[in-house]
Amino acid sequence: xxxxxxxxxxxxxxxxxxxxxxxxxxxxxxxxxxxxxxxxxxxxxxxxxxxxxxxxxxxxxxxxxxxxxxxxxxxxxxxxxxxxxxxxxxxxxxxxxxxxxxxxxxxxxxxxxxxxxxxxxxxxxxxxxxxxxxxxxxxxxxxxxxxxxxxxxxxxxxxxxxxxxxxxxxxxxxxxxxxxxxxxxxxxxxxxxxxxxxxxxxxxxxxxxxxxxxxxxxxxxxxxxxxxxxxxxxxxxxxxxxxxxxxxxxxxxxxxxxxxxxxxxxxxxxxxxxxxxxxxxxxxxxxxxxxxxxxxxxxxxxxxxxxxxxxxxxxxxxxxxxxxxxxxxxxxxxxxxxxxxxxxxxxxxxxxx
Numbered sequence: 001x002x003x004x005x006x007x008x009x010x011x012x013x014x015x016x017x018x019x020x021x022x023x024x025x026x027x028x029x030x031x032x033x034x035x036x037x038x039x040x041x042x043x044x045x046x047x048x049x050x051x052x053x054x055x056x057x058x059x060x061x062x063x064x065x066x067x068x069x070x071x072x073x074x075x076x077x078x079x080x081x082x083x084x085x086x087x088x089x090x091x092x093x094x095x096x097x098x099x100x101x102x103x104x105x106x107x108x109x110x111x112x113x114x115x116x117x118x119x120x121x122x123x124x125x126x127x128x129x130x131x132x133x134x135x136x137x138x139x140x141x142x143x144x145x146x147x148x149x150x151x152x153x154x155x156x157x158x159x160x161x162x163x164x165x166x167x168x169x170x171x172x173x174x175x176x177x178x179x180x181x182x183x184x185x186x187x188x189x190x191x192x193x194x195x196x197x198x199x200x201x202x203x204x205x206x207x208x209x210x211x212x213x214x215x216x217x218x219x220x221x222x223x224x225x226x227x228x229x230x231x232x233x234x235x236x237x238x239x240x241x242x243x244x245x246x247x248x249x250x251x252x253x254x255x256x257x258x259x260x261x262x263x264x265x266x267x268x269x270x271x272x273x274x275x276x277x278x279x280x281x282x283x284x285x286x287x288x289x290x291x292x293x294x295x296x297x298x299x300x301x302x303x304x305x306x307x308x309x310x311x312x313x314x315x316x317x318x319x320x321x322x323x324x325x326x327x328x329x330x331x332x333x334x335x336x337x338x339x340x341x342x343x344x345x346x347x348x349x350x351x352x353x
Contacts, residue, residue, distance in 0.1 A: 009056055009123075009151035010116035016042065017150050034058065039158060046158035047147060052127045056152050059123040081118075082106065088125040093135070094240030095207070104134040123152035130154050132232045139205065142197040143229055159228060162216025169216040169290055184298035187291050188344045189225035194287065195338055197227050198280045207238040210275060212260040214282045234258055242273035278328035284316035300351030301344050309340045
């Protein structure tokens with residue numbers, strides 16, 4: 001707030017935080033190597049404030065804003081600034097975006113707080129997750145929208161995150177209609193939303209989006225059971241993914257980047273740029289297996305259907321490569337799971353009547 005009052009930083013949440021007292025700190029959710037995640041109350045709404053670094057000064061300053069940069073940097077040509085923004089976005093996402101696609105980050109309005117706005121934008125653009133959320137918020141229901149920012153901190157909505165400590169991975173007691181017999185329905189709805197997210201990340205952007213750290217804590221559910229990716233520090237579009245995977249190697253295990261696997265070509269001792277598993281295979285392995293390896297706790301779903309679901313999840317999580325290496329789950333198993341989950345919901349609905 002001192003920096004805000006001195007004009008060093010800016011943002012649409014600064015006024016509520018520093019002047020009106022309408023953005024109030026509640027508790028610290030996560031603090032690790034500088035990364036800060038805080039829960040706050042914003043005008044009666046629970047939100048999460050995030051930043052990769054605790055201090056604004058930890059971010060490299062914008063070189064263009066040297067002492068000679070005119071009154072608060074007002075003289076810097078628009079084209080030069082757009083080029084720098086595009087360069088940061090490319091470095092974060094591995095994507096070349098046209099000027100017209102830079103809308104989420106570039107308003108182009110120059111006002112009295114212009115210098116603070118510019119340095120704040122620069123600090124935010126150093127944070128890959130902020131760049132992803134800003135780019136995808138209007139394109140995907142499965143990504144958190146950015147609600148606003150102040151300096152290097154940005155706000156997103158607070159949702160019920162998953163955790164391995166919940167029996168069903170997600171806190172279903174907060175979801176309407178979920179207690180007791182509703183658990184099987186809630187799990188089926190969440191599983192279908194995971195499938196929708198997989199399909200969406202595979203097909204709906206100009207490049208496939210790979211999730212390399214799939215665990216319950218990195219997802220949350222809305223009250224309608226829509227799955228939302230709340231931590232995308234390890235999400236990469238195809239061009240960046242290929243760059244990451246193409247490393248030197250002496251065996252396949254050198255080609256594993258968290259949940260994203262590649263194969264070692266021993267003729268040239270280089271990992272292939274192509275990922276050999278996929279988002280669906282990892283979700284089946286790390287999330288669906290937890291739900292469907294044992295029968296669902298509902299007598300309303302026929303044993304036959306539960307068995308088919310169990311087998312489909314097994315086939316998806318372990319696509320049966322003779323050498324024991326994981327490979328990507330086939331599109332056919334995606335549709336098989338989709339069909340079986342829909343059938344499960346139908347049987348549960350029938351039982352309710």
